[in-house]
Amino acid sequence: MKEILDSEQLEGYIAAQSLESIFNEPLKEHLHLYSFEQGEHICSKGDPSEYLYVLVKGKLKIYTTTPEGKTLIISFKTPLELIGDVEYIQNTEWINTVEAVSPVHMLGIEYRWLNRYGKDHPPLLHFLLEIITQKFYRKSNFLSLNLMHPVEVRLASYLLAISYDESDPNFMGHLNTINLTDTANFIGTSYRHLNRVIYKLCLDGLIERNNGHIQVKDKAGLSALASRNIYEPNGVTSMKVSYTKGLE
Numbered sequence: 001m002k003e004i005l006d007s008e009q010l011e012g013y014i015a016a017q018s019l020e021s022i023f024n025e026p027l028k029e030h031l032h033l034y035s036f037e038q039g040e041h042i043c044s045k046g047d048p049s050e051y052l053y054v055l056v057k058g059k060l061k062i063y064t065t066t067p068e069g070k071t072l073i074i075s076f077k078t079p080l081e082l083i084g085d086v087e088y089i090q091n092t093e094w095i096n097t098v099e100a101v102s103p104v105h106m107l108g109i110e111y112r113w114l115n116r117y118g119k120d121h122p123p124l125l126h127f128l129l130e131i132i133t134q135k136f137y138r139k140s141n142f143l144s145l146n147l148m149h150p151v152e153v154r155l156a157s158y159l160l161a162i163s164y165d166e167s168d169p170n171f172m173g174h175l176n177t178i179n180l181t182d183t184a185n186f187i188g189t190s191y192r193h194l195n196r197v198i199y200k201l202c203l204d205g206l207i208e209r210n211n212g213h214i215q216v217k218d219k220a221g222l223s224a225l226a227s228r229n230i231y232e233p234n235g236v237t238s239m240k241v242s243y244t245k246g247l248e
Contacts, residue, residue: 001040004033004105013056013107017080020129023109024052026117031109042083042098042106049087049094049106055079058104059165063186064096073186074139076101076232082131088114089128093182101173102165149230151197154187156226157209163216175214 165171
């Protein structure tokens with residue numbers, strides 16, 4: 001994590017995401033802009049939580065770990081999204097692990113300043129309420145729908161999510177085959193079955209497997225197979241904008 005000491009860029013993100021009324025002047029004085037490299041952890045499950053982050057650029061992968069050491073993907077996030085909101089309200093450690101899929105920019109503010117200047121600020125409180133309820137609604141739908149999709153759809157969605165960032169056309173990710181065990185855990189299947197599905201998608205010309213990596217070869221075909229990306233539910237930007245306008 002690196003802090004970006006550029007007040008104009010910070011103000012630009014605040015304006016672009018219509019956050020002026022969410023972060024009042026006392027809060028804005030303690031708001032910082034941070035960058036995370038691809039693959040870097042924003043937070044790890046079980047660690048103490050101290051910051052509320054606002055994703056303003058890039059893509060995040062959110063996953064959890066079971067007591068047996070298995071991992072399970074929860075979702076991918078694109079702007080606008082909050083990290084640390086549930087932990088702030090519940091005063092608890094990080095619930096999940098969050099990792100940067102592509103280069104990421106996030107606004108960040110310590111909980112202590114939220115406690116001092118935000119507890120009596122209705123726009124911020126309503127913003128947190130709306131996003132938290134949206135998260136639980138989406139998580140409920142995801143848990144019920146994820147395992148109903150065949151592995152081909154889950155893998156296609158996963159590959160699309162890690163390979164592309166719609167906000168950064170220059171970003172092109174890939175899947176390292178060393179991580180296939182984690183991938184199988186992420187999408188809820190066995191390592192053996194995952195390899196069978198990868199082989200089939202290669203035969204279909206949708207992906208290719210070379211030099212320890214899996215690369216998307218036919219994005220349109222893979223998107224058609226996925227139908228819609230089950231790991232990337234719609235964000236809450238439109239909800240947030242409509243609310244902030246209503247407060248003006």
